[in-house]
Amino acid sequence: MKAAIGVDIGGTSLKFAVVDQEGRVLRERTAATPSHGGANSIMSEMLAGIDSLLADMRASAPDVPIEGIGIGAAGQIDAKDGSVAFAVDTIPGWTGTPIRRLTAERFPALPVYVDNDVNVLALAEKYYGAGKNARHFVCVALGTGIGGAIVQDGAIVHGAYGGAGELGHLSVDFNGPRCSCGNFGCLELYASGSGIHRLLADMFDGLSPPAWELNAAGLLSAWERGDAAAAEVMDVVLGALGSAFASIIHALNPEAIIVGGGMLDRVPALLPAIERATAPRTSPAMWKHVKLLPALSGNRSGVIGAAAQVWHHSP
């Protein structure tokens, strides 16, 4: 048996695991992300977490060789040098952080790979999930924001420096509200947790609010219960998602779109609803060849995909 360290650096938590080549988690630990302390605190916490897992393995499973460290991190990651090419300001100073260099300095005996958090989810899907039988697929993660990853001919599409896959920033309304990326009417403004919050505030502005809480969780539960006002809002959310999914299909002709993220974990009925919104918007020739599939459930996919880089990194 061979194993690797997988690390998932998110805005809320740092997840660590020892994962074997079949994607099984042998050890794991979690720490809160010290975001307030900025990039330096996160890197210290991360290096300490790896250290402790390695020590644990040396003590309890000295016969299992650890072959490398794979890291998935929020933000646009330069997959070649393993640094943060760009990140929003949720983590002060995160942009520019040389994650790979700092990790390799601390653990010089181990190869280190770093990629964007959704790209490593796509690796988990490719080797252990719904992407197993597809050469060309796309992952979409519907959470507080919307992340994406594109796999073409079996390899993650990184683009010029690793920024590719920002599918939450497909504009679905060029006359819509301005997005933090600079564009107008990005998908994320209509169909992410934070976008739904904005949408609800907008739609119920000056009106008496419904009985349910004006956020994504409230909306989704009310919609599942058959609430009429929620259904109206969901027409907008699903219209934006259906249009963006059809755009993705027309642009990339994938065999599958694998959909995951916090929103889908909570409300699985969202996937068939997205499918019903996407089908009539897609050219029949392309629709015939594509499937919408649920992502691996549970929140271990991040560490499993991160570790998979050690054996399956793109050049």
Add this chain to the structure above:
Amino acid sequence: MKAAIGVDIGGTSLKFAVVDQEGRVLRERTAATPSHGGANSIMSEMLAGIDSLLADMRASAPDVPIEGIGIGAAGQIDAKDGSVAFAVDTIPGWTGTPIRRLTAERFPALPVYVDNDVNVLALAEKYYGAGKNARHFVCVALGTGIGGAIVQDGAIVHGAYGGAGELGHLSVDFNGPRCSCGNFGCLELYASGSGIHRLLADMFDGLSPPAWELNAAGLLSAWERGDAAAAEVMDVVLGALGSAFASIIHALNPEAIIVGGGMLDRVPALLPAIERATAPRTSPAMWKHVKLLPALSGNRSGVIGAAAQVWHHSP
């Protein structure tokens, strides 16, 4: 010197050329596309055209070996079996036409390659044009419709069966008018020749029309002259283009977007205008790494790119 036959099957004309490995055209001929006769007539005309070029070469340049036949065709092409996976009804019966099989049966000694017309333009750019120095780029052709091609890590992105690259069908307004593809508010409805026609009819409906003709050529000339009404319409056209280009950049992180097609050939000022519309809509980190470049001019790129498949086809 080695050469190949390049064929460009368009809705209006069939173009044929003998092209050498440096992309130089040694012989060429053109025939009107017998669209009214349907797929059978087009295939007969095409095979006759290839035959005549081969006879010409045998007689006048017997020392130049012809190494294969490369064909670029309108419609969604299955690049693996060289058939038409899907085409709109401009050419009756075009969907399903086994272009490669029919061509190979007639010329059994020569390898035959078939791809979408914009994908072969991208090959021309990659080997002889603005794509020479880029590993990751996108081509957009602005004409009667809007075509696209994606090159990632040096290879054309075909997707599941060869349908990828339909960038005219990125939705830029999910509440917009219905498109023939099924989606709403596709880029093509706002920024292609036919889309601009529709847009103008819509915007001047019930109003006294301006002095210029209500079509793309009329609009673009009036806009170049500084006409105020034309500038207002162009705000919409350029808004749609800028949003779609920013979406493409966010999704694919390309090093370059190469822009060509009839509209740009006629009005080169369109490219800097698209650039001004795209820049503020794009995340600065991605914008820093991308260039908007003009496509090879002239209408020989189709045959040159088609022929290039013989030496540079994707697996």
